[in-house]
Amino acid sequence: MNKERGNLHLIKRINRRLVLNLIRERQPISRASVAKSLHLSRSTVSSIVDDLLQKKLVVEMGYADSSKDGGRRGVELGFNPKSAYGIGVDIGGTKILTVITDLEGEIVYKEKRPTSQSVETIVSFVQAALHAAQLSEQDIVAMGVGVPSVTDIEQGIVVDAPALHWDNFKLQELLAPHFSFPVLINNDVNCAALGEQWLGSGNHSDNMFFIAIGTGVGSAIIANGQLIYGHRFQAGEIAYNIVEDDLNYNRTNALGSFGLLEQKISGTALNFADMSSTDLFARYKQGDVLAQERVQRFIRYLTLHITNAVNLLNPERVIIGGGVSESMKEIIDEINDRVNHYTPIRTKVELATLGGEAGALGAIAYAFNEVEESQLL
CATH class of the missing domain: 1.10.10.10 (Winged helix-like DNA-binding domain superfamily/Winged helix DNA-binding domain)
Structure with a gap:
């Protein structure tokens, strides 16, 4: 029965x-x-x-x-x-972005503030956002929170967020009592992927591979419309990917340390001689020889790892986001062509379009999806 x-x-x-x-x-x-x-x-x-x-x-x-x-x-x-709204909070190492949207993702309020490790401060940011948007808690379906960490979404625990000094931190449990609506926690890159899928370059694709290239490197996998988490929620940790040269020199990865792929293609890796990654790509465009060499190496490594991901996952789209992606307009077509040259499995490689708002918007998308699954919406 x-x-x-x-x-x-x-x-x-x-x-x-x-x-x-x-x-x-x-x-x-x-x-x-x-x-x-x-x-x-x-x-x-x-x-x-x-x-x-x-x-x-x-x-x-x-x-x-x-x-x-x-x-x-x-x-x-x-x-x-306009029957209900969602709140997205993207907690980063230097800033916290709070966004409120309606059910179709139209932003009705957003505010960026300096980051904080204090739950009470984060709560005050959300309460201030509600007040500024002239909304009550009864207007909110749910709140999603993105954190730069492996997250146990079932327990709402931030496993390890070095930038925030949170270790096995029960963020959901600490936030939930302050609000009458559901509070959900997820990894920041997963949230950015959902944001791009919902309102950005992902174009509602049910099969998408998202790469975030910023200070570090991360990725998220959407397959058959669902985020893939893996055992212990660590799917998509491509920062630890290796190439043959790493094997030759017996280079290894350590959990929580800068990964071998991060050491090759992250914004941190691209910085050199007091030149930022933005400057590097600008000089590349101008024909600077050293910049040309470094960017071409970046393209080779990125193409290799995207190609392997395409062979493994068969995504309809590969979306590249993060701070470095904002300087990649001149090379994205070359990366797309190379990927489709090296594998017979067709895909489309594109740049993200939501910029710094992707994580907060994706946190809302995640919250909406979860409450809809529970038929609370």
Whole structure:
């Protein structure tokens, strides 16, 4: 009996999501058209729509035009993105970005402040954001928090965040009592990937490989619409990737230390002779010989690791984000061409478009996804 109830509950959740997504995609649309398109009974659709209307996720937009045979006009439905909001908090080593959006990702408030290790300070930032946006806690579906660390998303624990001096830090448990809405924690690169998937270059792709190149290097994997976490939530740690030269010289990686790939392609690795990575790419564009040599080496290493990832994961898109990516416009086509030259598995390599907002927006996307899965939205 319990199994039957569980299966029935799952079917209801699936049908509810199908109905809501169809209304979002094809609004304005009548109940009858929803039922016909999804092959659901009218009574099932009416029950779901009544619930969505009660929660203000859907609104009635007036009567449709009369049918050709003069039949009864149906009330058309539309999605209401202003029915609720989400908060995204991107905690970095130097700054904390707080963003509030509606259900379609339109930003209604954002603010960047100096970073803090204090939970009380982070709480005050969120409360100030709500006040400035003229929203109450009842308007918020959930809050997502991105942290530069391996994160245990099931327990809400920051495993190790050296920049914040957090070690096995129970961030979710400490934040949750301050708010009436759900608080969810995830890794910052995972969040940035979800942000690009939702509102950026990812273009809603269900199969995407995201690489963040900044001070360090990280990646996130989205396969069949789901983030891939791996054992102990460490999937995507490409900073530790190696090449044959590392084997020849017996170079090894150590957990928590700068990885061997990071030592080759990160912003830190690209800095030399008081020249930042931004300066390096500018000089590359101008034809500087030394800059040409270093950037070409960067391209070779990056192409190698992207190609191997494409062979392993078969992503539709590879998105490159992080601070270094903002200087890569001149070389992205070359990287895309090289990757597609070295592997017969087709993909498209592109630069991220959301910049520094990707992590906070992706934290909101993660929070929305999780509460929708729980049918709280």
